[in-house]
Amino acid sequence: MSEIKNATFKSLGLSRWLQEALQAMKINQPTAIQKACIPEILKGRDCIGGAKTGSGKTVAFAAPMLTKWSEDPSGMFGVVLTPTRELAMQIAEQFTALGSSMNIRVALVVGGESIVDQAIQLQKKPHFIIATPGRLAHHIMSSGEDTIGGLKRAKFLVLDEADSLLTDTFASDLATCIGALPSKDKRQTLLFTATITDQVRALEDAPIQEGKPPLFTYQVESVDKVAIPSTLKTEYILVPEHVKEAYLYQLLTCETYKDSSAIIFVNRTMTAEILRRTLYHLEVRVASLHSQMPQQERTNSLHRFRANVARVLIATDVASRGLDIPTVELVINYDIPADPDTFIHRAGRTARAGRSGDAISFVTQRDVSRIEAIEKRINKKMTESDKVHDTAVIRKALTKVTKAKRESLMAMEKENFGERKRVQKRKELASKGFRRD
Numbered sequence: 001m002s003e004i005k006n007a008t009f010k011s012l013g014l015s016r017w018l019q020e021a022l023q024a025m026k027i028n029q030p031t032a033i034q035k036a037c038i039p040e041i042l043k044g045r046d047c048i049g050g051a052k053t054g055s056g057k058t059v060a061f062a063a064p065m066l067t068k069w070s071e072d073p074s075g076m077f078g079v080v081l082t083p084t085r086e087l088a089m090q091i092a093e094q095f096t097a098l099g100s101s102m103n104i105r106v107a108l109v110v111g112g113e114s115i116v117d118q119a120i121q122l123q124k125k126p127h128f129i130i131a132t133p134g135r136l137a138h139h140i141m142s143s144g145e146d147t148i149g150g151l152k153r154a155k156f157l158v159l160d161e162a163d164s165l166l167t168d169t170f171a172s173d174l175a176t177c178i179g180a181l182p183s184k185d186k187r188q189t190l191l192f193t194a195t196i197t198d199q200v201r202a203l204e205d206a207p208i209q210e211g212k213p214p215l216f217t218y219q220v221e222s223v224d225k226v227a228i229p230s231t232l233k234t235e236y237i238l239v240p241e242h243v244k245e246a247y248l249y250q251l252l253t254c255e256t257y258k259d260s261s262a263i264i265f266v267n268r269t270m271t272a273e274i275l276r277r278t279l280y281h282l283e284v285r286v287a288s289l290h291s292q293m294p295q296q297e298r299t300n301s302l303h304r305f306r307a308n309v310a311r312v313l314i315a316t317d318v319a320s321r322g323l324d325i326p327t328v329e330l331v332i333n334y335d336i337p338a339d340p341d342t343f344i345h346r347a348g349r350t351a352r353a354g355r356s357g358d359a360i361s362f363v364t365q366r367d368v369s370r371i372e373a374i375e376k377r378i379n380k381k382m383t384e385s386d387k388v389h390d391t392a393v394i395r396k397a398l399t400k401v402t403k404a405k406r407e408s409l410m411a412m413e414k415e416n417f418g419e420r421k422r423v424q425k426r427k428e429l430a431s432k433g434f435r436r437d
């Protein structure tokens, strides 16, 4: 037991070159999930790893894979699937950085980017493919598994954010991707997530493969029952629905948070766009990230936010999982998510790797039951924030904020914002037999 407690990356069995690469990234002592999973993955076991947001799950799967790969660094070795494009980009960057001294070849295969460029990358026989399932499935279907980087020789499949990948949304693409890989007994499968769901747990019951060591499961959460990092402060503010924007402006400009890097989560792309424009009029340095933006704009927004050119990012749940931006001090749930697990992922964009951070939720009358469900899930009560409470101050901000919002709405109407989505929706309804009227 104390052996594990005092473990180092060396004693866990990582290659020397990788120990050095980690050290160069200021990653010196393994975290709990890394201590638990790295040796087991090196032994050849499949693994389900559950640990809180920001606890180092990426290194927990990347490091043992890279160690094994470096023993014979030729051809296709591993595929990492993840639900969002930005997260795939981040993981690809990490693999590239860790493996640079070994001339690693990493192909990034995500939606919204050039299919031709990706096909060229894949023909160059990458060692690792980091992908979103939809785009990888597209390449498999259009070129056949042999032409795409020798997938049949892969030794590892990783499902990062496994609970999300195992939902119906990804079922068919995931099946196509997995179908192009070696069978379960001929590859190692690693699943990682901060929120283990029944669908993930169900995989524990799979029969043991002959000639293969049994599945290893590790879940940190079960140790202390609280599903969020201990350094994360969770608060709420009771907000009347019609003045939410004014409260948001007050919170972002209050003494405590006026210089903080913050992510604001909303439930709809329309809300994201209104808030981005409104805050921009109010001279807050703001960027946004949602699925209705072209990929180039999504990438630019994230770059601006990472570089602190924008200090506030307004996002839908495309940004709720995995994104690792250490400077984020504040997460605001402007809208409360319906699924408590989504709250865990959103809030986990702050208080990462032992840092502290605040998650503040805007609660309207309609949200009370959602908040109760979240508190039950995280096993922790939220406290009321004292940052925005003076109604006179809110009233003063209201005139300014209302004017900025009105200008934003007018501009959006002029630009026909959301028209593409409306047309899409109409087509969808028409295909289901609904008539326009």
Ligand SMILES: Nc1ncnc2c1ncn2[C@@H]1O[C@H](COP(=O)(O)OP(=O)(O)OP(=O)(O)O)[C@@H](O)[C@H]1O
Residues within 6 Å of the ligand: 026, 027, 028, 029, 030, 031, 034, 051, 052, 053, 054, 055, 056, 057, 058, 059, 193, 194, 321, 322, 323, 324, 326, 348, 349, 352, 353
């Ligand atoms: N052993 C370590 N010591 C210090 N920092 C670490 C260590 N391992 C990873 N980190 C850093 O911690 C941060 C969070 O790691 P990572 O993104 O892998 O978290 P995660 O568990 O995947 O979170 P999420 O559930 O939100 O995806 C990263 O910046 C990473 O570089």
